[in-house]
Amino acid sequence: MLFDDLPLEIVQYIFSLCCGRVKFKIPQTRDHISRLGTTQVTLSLVCSRWREIALNTSALWGDVVVEYNAGRTRALGPTAPLQFVQNWLNRARTTPISLSIAVHKALESQITAISQTLLSSFHITNLTLKSIQCHHLLLPTNNSYFLESLHLSLYEAARATDAFPRLPEMPSLKEFHFCLLPDEFEDLTNIYLIPWHQLRVFALSDVQWPSQILFNILQRCKSLVECTLLVELYGQYEHDIVLPNLESLVLDMNGRGSADPIILSLTLPNLRSLDIRRPLLWRMKLLLSPKAIVMMAQRSGFKCLTDFSLCRTEQPVDVRSLLGSMPALERVQLYGPLMFQPGTFDDLSSGTIGPQLEEIRFGVISDEEIGLLLETVGQRREKAKTVSDIRPFAFVTGHCTRESDFESLNQRAKQCGEAFNADVAILIDSTSDEGSHWESDQDVGSDTGEELDLESWE
Numbered sequence: 001m002l003f004d005d006l007p008l009e010i011v012q013y014i015f016s017l018c019c020g021r022v023k024f025k026i027p028q029t030r031d032h033i034s035r036l037g038t039t040q041v042t043l044s045l046v047c048s049r050w051r052e053i054a055l056n057t058s059a060l061w062g063d064v065v066v067e068y069n070a071g072r073t074r075a076l077g078p079t080a081p082l083q084f085v086q087n088w089l090n091r092a093r094t095t096p097i098s099l100s101i102a103v104h105k106a107l108e109s110q111i112t113a114i115s116q117t118l119l120s121s122f123h124i125t126n127l128t129l130k131s132i133q134c135h136h137l138l139l140p141t142n143n144s145y146f147l148e149s150l151h152l153s154l155y156e157a158a159r160a161t162d163a164f165p166r167l168p169e170m171p172s173l174k175e176f177h178f179c180l181l182p183d184e185f186e187d188l189t190n191i192y193l194i195p196w197h198q199l200r201v202f203a204l205s206d207v208q209w210p211s212q213i214l215f216n217i218l219q220r221c222k223s224l225v226e227c228t229l230l231v232e233l234y235g236q237y238e239h240d241i242v243l244p245n246l247e248s249l250v251l252d253m254n255g256r257g258s259a260d261p262i263i264l265s266l267t268l269p270n271l272r273s274l275d276i277r278r279p280l281l282w283r284m285k286l287l288l289s290p291k292a293i294v295m296m297a298q299r300s301g302f303k304c305l306t307d308f309s310l311c312r313t314e315q316p317v318d319v320r321s322l323l324g325s326m327p328a329l330e331r332v333q334l335y336g337p338l339m340f341q342p343g344t345f346d347d348l349s350s351g352t353i354g355p356q357l358e359e360i361r362f363g364v365i366s367d368e369e370i371g372l373l374l375e376t377v378g379q380r381r382e383k384a385k386t387v388s389d390i391r392p393f394a395f396v397t398g399h400c401t402r403e404s405d406f407e408s409l410n411q412r413a414k415q416c417g418e419a420f421n422a423d424v425a426i427l428i429d430s431t432s433d434e435g436s437h438w439e440s441d442q443d444v445g446s447d448t449g450e451e452l453d454l455e456s457w458e
Contacts, residue, residue, distance in 0.1 A: 004049065012057045015043055021098075022088070023065040026081040055091060062092035064099050068114065070106035070134075082117040089122055096146070100128035101138060108136040115141050125149065125172075132156065142168045153179035153205075163187035167194060175201040182209055196220035200245075203228035208254045208279075211262060215239045230279070233257035233287070239265040247304075248273040259288040268300045273307040285312040290322055297325035306356070309333040312363070320344040324353045330391075336363030345372040349379035351390035359395040364429045370398050370409055374416045374424065381420045395423045402429060 003011075019039045040061065044054040054060060066085055089097060099122070101114065111134065119127075119141045128151040131137045137154055140147060147170050164185045176199055182188060191213075196202075197220055208230040218241050221227070226248040233255030246268050253259050253276070268274075276293075278286045290313065297305075305326050310317065316339040323329060324347075332354070347353040365373070377393050384392040400409050409426045417424035 008053065011053055012059070015054060015057055016059045018043070019060045021063040021065060023067065024081070024085050024088075026066065026068045026085075058091060058093045058095040060091070061088055062095045062097040064089060064097070066099075066101045066114075066118070068101065068103045068106065068110075070104055070110050082113060086117050089118070092122070094123050096125040097122050098126035099124050100130075100151075102128075102130035102132065103134055103138050104132045106131070106134045106136065106138070111136045111138055114138060119143065127151070129153070130155070137165060139165060140168055140170065144168050144170045144173075146172055148172050149175040149177075149201075151177040154181075154184070155179070156184070164190045166190040170195060171198075174199060177201075177203045177205060179205045179207060181207050182213060188213065192216065192220070198223060200224060201226045204230040206230075208232040208252070210234065212237075215241065215265065218243065228252070230254070231259075231262060233259055233262075237261060240267075241265050242267045242269075244269060246271055250275045250277065252277045252279050253286060254279055257287065259286055260292040263288065263292040263296050266296060266300075268296075268302075270304055271300060271302065272304050274305060275307075275309040276311060277309075278311045285314045288313050289315055290317045294321055294325050302326050302328070304328055306330040307332075311335050313337070320347060320353060323348075323357075326354075328356055329354050330356050331359040332357065333361040334363060336365070338362060338365055338369075340365075340369055340372075345369075345376045349376045350383055351380070351387065355390045358391050358393060360393060360397070361395075362398040364399045364401060367400065367404050367409065370400060370404075370426060371412075373398055374412055377416050377422055377424060378420050381422070392420070393422055397425050397427060399427050399429045404428075 006014075022038050022040065040054060043060075044051040064085065089099070099118065101118065103111065103114065106114075115138070120143050122143075123146050124144075125146050126149045127140060127147055129138045129140070130153040132155045139152070140150065150170070150173060162185055164180075164187065167190070173195055176194070196217055199221060200223055202217075202221060202224055203226075205228075210232050211234075214229055214231060218224075219239075221243065222245070224243055224246050227243075227246060228250040229252065231251060231253045233253055234257050238261045243266065247270055249266075249268065249271060251259075251262065251274075253262065259276075276286070276288070278284060290310075293310070302325060306328055308326060308329060308331070310333070312335045316337045317334055318339050318341060319334065320341045320343070322334075323332065326332075344353075348357070360373075362373070373396065377396055380390070381392045384390045400406055406426070406428050413424045413426040416422070
């Protein structure tokens with residue numbers, strides 16, 4: 001069968017697999033020599049039939065990025081290029097649209113033009129807005145009924161005397177990613193009017209927030225399932241915050257204060273993943289009492305917690321007590337310093353603690369502790385053969401000191417892994433960033449896709 005003989009629905013499906021996100025730069029630079037196109041344009045230029053199919057396949061046109069550098073458009077005005085983008089999006093019809101717009105140094109008139117042209121008449125479900133050095137901010141419009149996911153970034157946004165603007169009603173909003181420096185606004189009252197109660201995902205990026213503001217927000221977030229918080233550790237007090245549906249929490253904490261009030265304020269009965277970090281300054285240890293985490297675990301139950309990661313702390317972490325409070329744990333990452341009570345490795349071998357553990361990543365431990373850890377891998381494997389509720393270790397990593405005989409330890413680890421069908425490694429304590437977590441955060445909207453020359457297709 002010839003391609004042109006395929007049913008229309010199949011051709012449309014094939015086209016949709018070929019086409020992805022499209023980026024528009026406004027304006028294009030004068031020295032942009034190559035004429036850039038997109039798959040949508042290429043398909044439409046093959047023949048009249050393909051052009052008709054492409055233009056009438058709404059799924060091809062609904063994923064767009066706009067980069068608007070207002071400083072270079074003031075002489076020409078924004079109307080023509082924005083009209084081109086509008087025409088592009090019009091082909092999406094009622095298909096849900098994913099739209100990302102970044103504006104730099106825009107005037108009020110330009111913000112108004114963007115809002116009226118691109119934000120006021122489309123079925124937008126996923127929206128990313130970035131305002132960079134704009135006193136007049138690019139915000140969602142009143143046409144936000146279908147909006148399910150919002151990424152809002154305000155960089156160098158306003159004078160300190162300004163109030164944070166009131167956002168429109170967003171009855172379908174379930175996911176909110178926010179980048180904002182609170183000190184840039186004198187009045188943050190309108191932040192509390194965001195529909196926090198209906199959110200399932202909330203994430204901060206780039207900037208730490210005062211814990212008191214976050215506490216006030218979290219008290220409204222009873223439906224949260226995933227949460228990433230950047231917390232400034234100053235002047236904290238304990239609160240009583242219960243998040244019954246939360247399954248994944250990342251706490252990225254900075255400052256010289258104690259993290260204990262944050263930990264002791266949260267009750268998270270259904271948590272599955274907990275990642276406690278300290279950003280950038282990886283050599284600085286977090287002022288956190290490991291006992292606070294144990295108390296949090298006892299209060300929450302942590303019967304569902306499978307993933308736990310803890311950055312470097314001032315106080316040694318009692319591995320036995322900590323893991324003993326997390327009975328369902330499958331993966332653990334502890335940077336240390338670590339303390340192993342007598343019998344800790346025996347409990348790991350027998351499955352008394354961490355019976356479901358499959359991945360262990362330890363920070364620096366002594367040569368003797370490395371030896372015991374390697375023995376534990378084999379003993380755990382044998383125990384798992386006879387007890388169905390105990391899993392063997394599949395991935396084990398420890399760090400030795402710079403004074404250790406690394407070659408010898410590494411060879412023993414390799415032999416251990418080969419003997420017991422596990423990935424076992426001993427690494428040298430290094431100055432690499434400790435932020436190598438299992439899941440890396442990505443800036444939504446950073447994948448800009450194919451770039452289109454606005455003059456390449458009429």
